[in-house]
Amino acid sequence: MQISLDWLKDYLRLNEKSDDLTKLLTFSGIEVEDVRIYGAIPETIITAKVIESVLMEGSDHLQICQVDTGTEILQVVCGAPNCTPGIIGVLALPGTKLGDIVIKQTQIRGTESSGMLCSELELGLSEDHGGIIILPGDTPLGVSFKELLKLPDTLFELEITPNRSDLLGYLGIATDLAANTGSELLTPTVNDVSTLEDETNSIEKFLTLDNKEPQLCPRYTARVFRGVKVSESPLWLRLRLVKSGLRPINNIVDITNYIMLETGHPLHAFDYDKLEKQQGKPYIIIRRAEAKESFAALDGKNYLLSESDLVIADSKKAIAIAGVIGGTNSHITETTINIVLEAACFNHSSVRKTSFAHKIITDSAYRFERHLASDTAEFASARAAQLICKLAGGILCKGMLDDWQTQSNGLIVPLRPNRLKQVIGIKLTKIQISHYLTKLGLVYLGEGCYKKFYPDSVEKIPKLVKDHAESLYFEVEPEDNLHMREIELIEEALYFEIPPKRVDLTREIDLIEEVIRLYGMDNVPQKVKPSLIMDRRSFRLKRQIAGFLVDNGFQEIVNLSFTDPDLVHKLEPAADDIRLKQMSLLNPQNSNLSVMRTTLVPQLILNAQYNLNHGIKLLKLFELNKVFLENNTLPKSEPLRLSILWSGLNIENHWKFKPQQCDFFQLKGIIEDLLELSGLSGLDYSDIVSGYLICGESQSILCNGIRIAEYGRLKPSIAAQYGIDTIELKQAVWIADIDLERLITLADSHEYTYQPAPKYPSVERDISFLIRDGIAYSNIQERIRKANQASILHVCLIDEYAGKQVPEGFRSLTFRIVFNHPEKTLTDDEVESVFVSIVNDLKSQWDIQLR
């Protein structure tokens, strides 16, 4: 629902608490979906009177007008059909900026024109471009149009939740805001309606009501107006409708819509003279439609109704689908003189069924299907009567026909302060509670007790009883006395009468919700339960990494934390290596278990040796665990390490896909992928590795200069120390050792960021270069990648070759380059020119030739 701030202020004297209306509305449960400024028009648009107009020579519509701005007479050329002498219009003075257009002092077909008379469309106020704006005859001249209309206005797009039928009009929103802010609510009065009535013409003379379906139509009221003048509504009214998203039609229809927006209660007006008369006056009959009854509705469509649809009819024909839409046979037209004004209440589920069955969505159906109260019909009718008399003239017949058979008493609901505390977590005083609820229009009846019998599976609405001391007393009637235990709990309760328009409030819990809405959900203190102990990122990353290794065929190993002190020496570490500083136990069980381990690698090699001895040749092992490093104070340094061992074939034997011995690049790929999944960036490679790895077949990776991983081939001499004879086995042992503790610290949170898929097709080109030994692939790849960042998406190596076709001291590398530009389809020429520039660049940089 769209509302205008200017209009809302008719009903509410906003106070300082209302500054941030958007926040206020949203936090009281009326979500603001959009806020727009309406009618930000310049100051240089003023009111002016056309005092003379002459048709321009040679034109069939352009008029030369003399316009009085109150201070001077200006000549303005105007093409609007409704521009006639005597009207007061809206003049944009030269220099006014309207959107992208600047109004200039100019000549139109040789005639001087000092400004422009504007239409509503030109000022961005509505879609109306039928003519220029015409203001009432008593409008002062030369005043700012913006100020005259109290522009600019702010429009709020509100999401009204389906339970709140009371918020479907300005008054409902104002009531809620008033309760929320303590601002004064300015409800229009309708006391003077009787003074407008024509005593001599009683409505009974003109109309009779016959409600055949009181279940589907709990209330139907009608008023009759005679001799009204149907015309265009005044500007203020039309603009208010536009600002609330409705299209102005004529004054009578506009007034019914206006009052619907004001009160939330839809109205409808019929052309009295089009209704069938019986004994001199029409009957308005509320009945079910006949099967296959045809109805021509105001939306231009014909509907085939059924018996489940409710219609308003005269003695011969249906004149409206009740609460949904009017008909073409009785709607208000320019020739209408006498009207019937309907203010009724229709059953919400019936309206919903009909609206759904015939796919008719109207502002009226939207409101009725949300369950309106019958009570507001009378007020809405009176408000409309006031406006019709004022704006359309005519005589209001005395009285109002009112069929209201199912009038009900106000519902009474108890609220226990203790229960409120139980639900929302804080204790509010009785004064606070009744303060909030009475502001919403509930009537506080007083305190009483609340009896609850156990067991009582359903909390029932208690019945009001008065005891002999005349104090209020409520009780829930047990369903079955026999099974009701003699336990009753008497609690203090506050009793409230619910205003009819709040059909959503029927239970204690509904009242609790209202209290908390006004108290402010934000103000409910949060129970403190910190959940910050756990390092969730590290937890997740550890599991991810282990999962990755498992998926790639590695088996997790778990070794003891203490070990043989000599084991690490077999790795032949340098004398200052931190791994040599092992902490010893005071009371070891034996020397094999006498120190805390400083690395996972030696035990992992022993695990390999154990399994090799048991005939298992394909070994893919890892351990993810703590090591213990010497540190003088507590806590000791207990960093996480990840060690990986791979020996033997790269895959299990298979009849079709033949395995090979695993090698450096396979291990490297695993490590690189593992670092990638951790979200690590800024990696450097180095050839410096621990002494147990073979230089030239091993590598380490640094992140921001810190070494986080090393991997490569275990020296056969060292393998032998652990009892593995790699020569005899004919298989190498590959080891990786990763500082997982550092990796976790350095790892990005690794959140994915969406990148759009390439919009334009890619072009792939393969290219082979002859490269002198000693020039690293990574350098060339990098150089190609950077040759043209905008159009190269991807560069990868697809072949390496050295042999007969290639001269001694050279190798051939074949790159695949994927070209793709984010903004265009690359032409062959463009790809070719990047291609040539790459070839030239590599030639000048390293004297690399194409092969």
Added chain:
Amino acid sequence: VQQQLMELLARAKADIESCPNLNELVNVKAKYLGKKSLLIQLYSRLKELPADERPAFGQSVNQAREQIEALISLKEGSLRQSSWQTATNNLLDLSLPGYKPARGGLHPLTLVMREIEDVFMSMGFEIAEGFDIEDEFHNFDALNTPADHPSRNLADTFYLKDGNLLRTQTSTVQVRVMENYPPPLRIISPGRCYRNDKADASHSPVFHQVEALVVDEGISLADMKDTLQNFAQIMFGRKVRTRIRPHFFPFTEPSAEMDMSCVMCDGRGCKVCKQTGWLELGGAGMVDPNVFDILNIDSEKYTGFAFGLGIDRIAMMKYNIPDLRILYENDLRVLRQFR
């Protein structure tokens, strides 16, 4: 010309019919309907004809083209059909093994540890981690263990030469958490523990434990029983029952030991449960007010419970492993069963 067209049609028909596969059909199509085909050449001769012969000529060329097109699309349809039909005629021994990228596996201790973590996380617990190397304060003093308590002996606890020790239970983590975070707390701490036990079928100097700790206002033994029962049923199945019996631990009061009905025999009595119908899960109890006092937590306002579970023991029960040492042998022939 009619003659020429007839011949052309006949040749095309023969070519199309003998066409063996879809690739070949593309060539045939080009030959008869392509830019350089005879048919197109005939079209270009249209101009040379006298005006009155043109319509008839054009019509017959068109007819010929349509016929060839129809034949080709017919053939295309039947070739598409047979292309997969022939595939089924090739004799594939479908019983040959597929190629499985080899999966590795997690160690059974990790499997159990993760499962326990997941169960507790789903119950709203956080995971807190601590240190293996601790001091006497965190391992004993803060846990209300008297200075002369026998568990402090060298025969029970491993000490480092610098005077620190290897934690004998993960309760040390609850001390560290309570030192640093105010209640309410709801944590588990899984990790390694060390006790100077000779390795045998049911003992290992290194073993794994998970400790649960809940501290809040109004926490009672009833909450502990609920948590324990929930845990056991999620972990071992809905049929499992749990019970607690009085016991003694320095840091809980009242203290209890937790049992669950034997998963092997549903509590009827078997070899695994030594005919008792019950398996011991670990120790439990309400946090001793002294522990709260030592850690400056208001022991009047807060109550809490703690219990510890042996992960190794649970792994043995869950996987029917008879000897604890098997878990630390790292024999791939065993570990691979847990892939």
